[in-house]
Amino acid sequence: MFNIKYACPNCGHSWEEVYECACDSECPECETRNIEALEYKEID
Numbered sequence: 001m002f003n004i005k006y007a008c009p010n011c012g013h014s015w016e017e018v019y020e021c022a023c024d025s026e027c028p029e030c031e032t033r034n035i036e037a038l039e040y041k042e043i044d
């Protein structure tokens with residue numbers, strides 16, 4: 001699993017997700033899609 005950080009280029013919102021891959025995500029604030037992972041680290 002990965003702890004992944006994202007920052008939305010559209011509204012400036014930043015958030016983290018835990019997921020099995022560091023794939024693109026969607027902004028929970030403005031629903032902008034295909035936001036690339038800012039950084040991520042592997043967790044158990």
Ligand SMILES: [Zn+2]
Pocket residue numbers: 008009010011012013027028029030031032
């Ligand atoms: Zn946004």
